[in-house]
Amino acid sequence: MLIPVTTACIIAAASTFNIDPLIIAGIMKTEGGKVGRYSTNSNGTLDLGPMQINDGVWIDEVANTFFLGDENMARQKLLNDGCFNIKAGAWILRQNIDLSDGNVLEGIGRYHSWTPKHKTRYQSKFMENYNNMMSRNP
Template identity: 30%
Template sequence: MRKHFQAFLSVALTLTLSGHAIADIDNCFMEAAGRYKVPAKLLKAIALVESNNKTDAINGKNSDGSRDYGLMQINSQHLERLQPYRITAPVLVRDPCTNIHVGAWILAENLVTTKGNLWAAVGAYNAGFSTKPKVQKARRKYVAKVRNALQRIGE
């Protein structure tokens, strides 16, 4: 199943990076949502929680030493997998559309891992899949924030 999403990402990001610039970020959310079969408003809520909709946000304060980049705060742990698609940290910061597509791709992968459990996938977007109580608590807290953001933007 992972190969399926890698192929999907390759096509999607080739289109995005090949000069097909989408000026309107809302269109990027809609396009990514359609391509990866995740709700556009949910992606927008995640962006609101992650970066407060700041496209050039960078967070280098994670406890594991990782950094987060751009609108969807893509964690540096994904950079190695993104390398074949020529997606680097600077691309994630300067190209919000690519950043949104990568965020949607990660969420879609999480949905596969959680067998379609949307809120478990959302929690894992932020805190991963560890079964440690501290991580489970972090996932619940993050899900509550995203639900709240969904209400604010009009679920």
């Protein structure tokens, strides 16, 4: 069963991890994922759901943190439960912001990649999407 993303899910994740909900919405826009869908990367890993959470990087930690180590459950929830996907994405983003000494834009870039060229490109794409969202909703 697919569970959609709702505004309430975004607000709950934002509150839990002390992140502006518009930042989460901006990452969702930048990632372009959807509930029940995945993208296959050139290295064979999958990016799952709305926040496009990479299974090769995160499935172990998500499984251990939220599902007592059950990787199959973690994968299914990340893929098919939009609300959980947003929660996990916000959890990952919070870790990256913290590892960036509280620098939100650096954390946003690291959400995508720690490789400088990929990180910088993602930050630019995020800022474009974020600014477009803000200009439509002043």
